[in-house]
Amino acid sequence: MIELAGLTKRYGSFTAVSGIDLVVPRGELFGLLGPNGAGKTTSLRMIAGILQPTAGTVRIAGIDLARDPVAAKSQLGFIPDRPFIYEKLSGMEFLRFVAGLYGQSGSSTDRRARELLALFDLEPWRDELVESYSHGMRQKLIIASAFVHRPAVIVVDEPMVGLDPKAARILKDLFREYTRRGHTIMMSTHTLEVAETLCDRIAIVQGGRIRAEGTMAELRATAAAGATGLEDIFLRLTGERAARELLAVLDA
Numbered sequence: 001m002i003e004l005a006g007l008t009k010r011y012g013s014f015t016a017v018s019g020i021d022l023v024v025p026r027g028e029l030f031g032l033l034g035p036n037g038a039g040k041t042t043s044l045r046m047i048a049g050i051l052q053p054t055a056g057t058v059r060i061a062g063i064d065l066a067r068d069p070v071a072a073k074s075q076l077g078f079i080p081d082r083p084f085i086y087e088k089l090s091g092m093e094f095l096r097f098v099a100g101l102y103g104q105s106g107s108s109t110d111r112r113a114r115e116l117l118a119l120f121d122l123e124p125w126r127d128e129l130v131e132s133y134s135h136g137m138r139q140k141l142i143i144a145s146a147f148v149h150r151p152a153v154i155v156v157d158e159p160m161v162g163l164d165p166k167a168a169r170i171l172k173d174l175f176r177e178y179t180r181r182g183h184t185i186m187m188s189t190h191t192l193e194v195a196e197t198l199c200d201r202i203a204i205v206q207g208g209r210i211r212a213e214g215t216m217a218e219l220r221a222t223a224a225a226g227a228t229g230l231e232d233i234f235l236r237l238t239g240e241r242a243a244r245e246l247l248a249v250l251d252a
């Protein structure tokens with residue numbers, strides 16, 4: 001459902017994403033991990049069609065995003081890490097607005113919007129303006145908006161940030177159920193526990209390249225002997241220097 005070939009983004013002489021090749025099949029929940037600045041957000045923005053690649057191609061459901069952006073994007077829902085929401089819309093109006101962008105409206109859309117709001121405990125706030133929402137409430141509304149038009153592919157950048165434990169749990173269940181029904185999700189996260197328990201496959205990105213990719217079992221085999229949990233694997237693949245440097249700073 002998502003095919004990346006040689007995906008590259010350069011800013012001047014700096015290469016943020018360097019020739020990523022990746023195939024995510026239908027029904028898979030795929031996780032992108034990597035240190036700060038690894039190129040996760042840049043990659044996800046290119047996959048969502050809001051950032052132009054310097055080179056390489058993105059195909060969504062077999063459709064080349066550069067050749068037919070409207071058709072490719074109609075298959076997509078995107079949850080950015082720093083979302084923009086119109087402050088002067090109510091939660092319900094925002095969901096109607098997003099569904100409308102995808103040509104969906106009417107009673108079945110409204111019903112779905114209400115169900116999503118109820119799922120995230122936003123029903124009492126349905127008709128309140130977004131400007132009165134807390135950080136987590138906005139995050140939940142943005143997540144709901146990616147599901148309202150039931151896209152085949154959802155691309156999501158660090159969805160767990162700012163969610164309370166209950167909302168985080170609901171989100172995990174929602175992601176799992178959505179992929180079980182044959183939809184595809186690609187997410188980035190820094191929460192290794194989330195990646196480990198939720199994702200079917202994981203790619204560890206560093207310096208704009210995929211350093212390792214596979215199921216947890218495959219990653220375990222890739223990392224040096226003795227690495228069992230994802231934290232071990234992640235630190236081995238991306239460098240464990242930080243802890244030692246921290247001690248040096250504290251001892252100085």
Ligand SMILES: Nc1ncnc2c1ncn2[C@@H]1O[C@H](COP(=O)(O)OP(=O)(O)OP(=O)(O)O)[C@@H](O)[C@H]1O
Pocket residue numbers: 011014016034035036037038039040041042043
């Ligand atoms: N508009 C831009 N101009 C110049 N450099 C940029 C721009 N956007 C991103 N970069 C650089 O590209 C690299 C990758 O950034 P990106 O936001 O993709 O990282 P990330 O993996 O999402 O990191 P984080 O975990 O902190 O969210 C960083 O070095 C960043 O400084």
Ligand SMILES: [Mg+2]
Pocket residue numbers: 040041042081157
């Ligand atoms: Mg990021």
